[in-house]
Amino acid sequence: MAVLTEEQTILRDQAVSWVNADAPVSAFRKLRDSGSITGFAPDTWKSICEMGWTGIVVPEAHGGSDLGYMTFGLLLEELGKQLVASPLYASGLVGATALRFAGTDAQKQNCLPAIASGEAIVTLAIDEGPRHAPDAIAMSAEKTGSGYRLNGTKSFVIEGGSATHLIVAARSGQDIVLLLVDASATGLSREVLKTADSRGYANITFKNVDVAATALMSAGHGKATLDAILDRARAGIASEMLGAASAAFDMTLEYLKTRKQFGQLIGSFQALGHRAAELYTEMELTRSAVEAALQAIDAGSKDVPLLCSLSKYKVGAFLFRMSNQLIQIHGGIGMTDEFNAGFYLKRARAVEALYGGQGFHRDRYARLSGF
Amino acid sequence: MTEHAALETFRSEVKTWLTQNFPKSLVGKAALYMGFDHNVPMEGDALRWRQALAERGFGAPTWPKAYGGAGLSAIEARALGEELAAAGAFNPIPLLTGMGSTMVGPTVLEYGTEDQKLRHLSPIARGEVRWCLGLSEPNAGSDLAALATKAVNKGDYWEVNGQKIWTSGADISQWCGALVRTDSNAAKRDGLSFLLFTMDQPGVTTRPIRLIAGASPFCETFFNDARGDKTDLLGPINEGWTVVKRLLQHERQSQTGAAPIASTGASLSQMAKQYVGVNDRGELNDPDLRLRLASHLMDARTHSLTLQRIAAEARGNPKVTAAASILKNSATSVAQTRAELTLEIMGHQGLGWEGSAFATDEIEAVRGWLAGKAMSIYGGSYEVQNNIISKNILGLPETTQKG
Numbered sequence A: 001m002a003v004l005t006e007e008q009t010i011l012r013d014q015a016v017s018w019v020n021a022d023a024p025v026s027a028f029r030k031l032r033d034s035g036s037i038t039g040f041a042p043d044t045w046k047s048i049c050e051m052g053w054t055g056i057v058v059p060e061a062h063g064g065s066d067l068g069y070m071t072f073g074l075l076l077e078e079l080g081k082q083l084v085a086s087p088l089y090a091s092g093l094v095g096a097t098a099l100r101f102a103g104t105d106a107q108k109q110n111c112l113p114a115i116a117s118g119e120a121i122v123t124l125a126i127d128e129g130p131r132h133a134p135d136a137i138a139m140s141a142e143k144t145g146s147g148y149r150l151n152g153t154k155s156f157v158i159e160g161g162s163a164t165h166l167i168v169a170a171r172s173g174q175d176i177v178l179l180l181v182d183a184s185a186t187g188l189s190r191e192v193l194k195t196a197d198s199r200g201y202a203n204i205t206f207k208n209v210d211v212a213a214t215a216l217m218s219a220g221h222g223k224a225t226l227d228a229i230l231d232r233a234r235a236g237i238a239s240e241m242l243g244a245a246s247a248a249f250d251m252t253l254e255y256l257k258t259r260k261q262f263g264q265l266i267g268s269f270q271a272l273g274h275r276a277a278e279l280y281t282e283m284e285l286t287r288s289a290v291e292a293a294l295q296a297i298d299a300g301s302k303d304v305p306l307l308c309s310l311s312k313y314k315v316g317a318f319l320f321r322m323s324n325q326l327i328q329i330h331g332g333i334g335m336t337d338e339f340n341a342g343f344y345l346k347r348a349r350a351v352e353a354l355y356g357g358q359g360f361h362r363d364r365y366a367r368l369s370g371f
Numbered sequence B: 001m002t003e004h005a006a007l008e009t010f011r012s013e014v015k016t017w018l019t020q021n022f023p024k025s026l027v028g029k030a031a032l033y034m035g036f037d038h039n040v041p042m043e044g045d046a047l048r049w050r051q052a053l054a055e056r057g058f059g060a061p062t063w064p065k066a067y068g069g070a071g072l073s074a075i076e077a078r079a080l081g082e083e084l085a086a087a088g089a090f091n092p093i094p095l096l097t098g099m100g101s102t103m104v105g106p107t108v109l110e111y112g113t114e115d116q117k118l119r120h121l122s123p124i125a126r127g128e129v130r131w132c133l134g135l136s137e138p139n140a141g142s143d144l145a146a147l148a149t150k151a152v153n154k155g156d157y158w159e160v161n162g163q164k165i166w167t168s169g170a171d172i173s174q175w176c177g178a179l180v181r182t183d184s185n186a187a188k189r190d191g192l193s194f195l196l197f198t199m200d201q202p203g204v205t206t207r208p209i210r211l212i213a214g215a216s217p218f219c220e221t222f223f224n225d226a227r228g229d230k231t232d233l234l235g236p237i238n239e240g241w242t243v244v245k246r247l248l249q250h251e252r253q254s255q256t257g258a259a260p261i262a263s264t265g266a267s268l269s270q271m272a273k274q275y276v277g278v279n280d281r282g283e284l285n286d287p288d289l290r291l292r293l294a295s296h297l298m299d300a301r302t303h304s305l306t307l308q309r310i311a312a313e314a315r316g317n318p319k320v321t322a323a324a325s326i327l328k329n330s331a332t333s334v335a336q337t338r339a340e341l342t343l344e345i346m347g348h349q350g351l352g353w354e355g356s357a358f359a360t361d362e363i364e365a366v367r368g369w370l371a372g373k374a375m376s377i378y379g380g381s382y383e384v385q386n387n388i389i390s391k392n393i394l395g396l397p398e399t400t401q402k403g
């Protein structure tokens, strides 16, 4: 674990005790069993907002605390351990980041305080097909007399069902532009998805959605801005993934120390002891990559793109392996819905697909390294 | 002065000292003196450079000044390493001392008597004495405590009889640190002691063993009524196991890939572009190799980020910790994968053994690839490190039953 400031330690400890008391995995199970279509429990969301976590990357001038991405990552890691479902990540981190990077003054003034207070849920809508492909945006933003007309579909939008605002990437002539769209706009329809992971995802269709010219966020360098936003989104979800993976590791280690077969604890079998040692080694290495990306963002390093791809790739590989081993090492118990392992496995695959999986980021790392 | 400012002052002192002392003729020669066969004699400028390092205590920078070091903190030593690398300079002393600087020295610092420290440390710090380590025996490898070499108390000296194997540098060392049995009736680990003695004596013979990489860096070592001085038992009698456990931790620490080495060659991706060529998008022509190379570079970057993270967490007081097992295994797999990829990139050129059909780089890549296979065997094998991680870090139970 990185060396933390006093403030970071306090926040992290606050997160640990809140998650354990108010939002353990059993709360996520309840949410799933309730068949919720929002994908989060309203009182969970309310406490998160009250604790001010939604404002961590919002500037102080706009009602946030501006504590940075490392701090946000610490919280997401703790929440990830118990698979907490809420719009904290999608809106508090990704939405706020998009506004910071691309919002006009008026957009920032209107939306950032509302993100910080939790009144607004602002989410980013990029991908249009089954895979992350920020270079293949086809949605059109056609110039009209008073603004833009949007046509197209955005798929698998995280918290898309509950969002009050969407930041969409669209093609306007040669440019990729970002637009801030009210989710209640005429012509916009959402289909809430029932996925293996019971979090809130939605497909969103835009059919002749007319928005004012003031909806336009950044024009011209849309692609570079979009990359900067996506990298922060990747570094953030990587923290959540590290949390989920480390919880899966702890559950597995606990089982190795309690389950007996052949008259002895299964953790005494060298095959399993070595597997645990390798998983632990991989976890320690992965943590370094995840923290380095967050620290690079806070430091404004030029290595941000490289380190964010490294982080998402490494944590993706580890969570994949760890979530499979969580089931394998628990044997039959691991296969039961009553046990929590399945939730971790399902979450693992959902977040792997988000903002680029291992294949995407390995290719990008090679490209950024010049080969 | 803040810590940061103090470090900057130290750096600029080192820079000045380097311009005054590091011979220009040695720039870019690190590989010659720091390579796999480090038998290039220290003469002329190389000798003067070694002496300059020794005068300033930079041969063993973290050791106390009284014992030939410079009394630097770990952070300063790291900065020193970086400044040396930046100037194309290098510190040949650790390699010149065999197992002296990285293992025997730190253990003497911790367990030695004042007399032992004064006699043994300075010559190591100055790079004047080479040490070998006599631990492994034909029937005691990973299970080191099974060793049989005996030392018997002969009144004013210890008499040593037995055989060691894989003793690196035994044929060119002046001193040996050996784990020997001093009580045959005690339990396996309780009758061992750590004895220091000279190699240049009638009772010691060495027979070099040729390795797959061609060189013969280690030996079979035979003790036939060899003698060790009474004052040279390191640590208490029959507590050699404690001493050697510590020594092996130092060994592991030295194998975590922490030492910055002056970089000589081009980067691996640069090299791959030359051998393999690129397509019109500037990507390597072999898409499968390209992705495996990317994975490797990501692993290498992650390893170095982990070294940085652990150093930051230790706040400049790095202790020898269990984390060394993690780092040793990670450093090993990064280095071995790098060697494999290097060969693969070179294609047929990466199969050269000697002769003018192959560039020096190519031959070195082959030798290095072969020599590197030892990394997962010595210093506690890959499997033994995993035993340490699972038992000592994760607290997993011992097996109590077979099958």
Ligand SMILES: Cc1cc2nc3c(=O)[nH]c(=O)nc-3n(C[C@H](O)[C@H](O)[C@H](O)COP(=O)(O)OP(=O)(O)OC[C@H]3O[C@@H](n4cnc5c(N)ncnc54)[C@H](O)[C@@H]3O)c2cc1C
Binding pocket: B132, B133, B134, B135, B136, B137, B140, B141, B142, B143, B165, B166, B167, B168, B169, B218, B374, B377, B378, B379, B380, B381, B382, B383, B384, B387
């Ligand atoms: C280049 C080189 C330099 C060396 N230099 C020195 C030196 O200077 N001084 C010195 O004393 N020694 C030296 N050694 C010896 C080295 O320490 C031993 O080779 C090492 O301890 C392994 O012992 P072994 O070779 O007998 O293999 P073994 O212990 O017989 O191991 C064989 C295989 O069994 C595995 N194994 C063994 N025990 C276990 C277990 N409990 N659980 C799971 N797997 C296990 C090992 O991992 C390995 O894969 C050197 C070795 C090399 C290769």
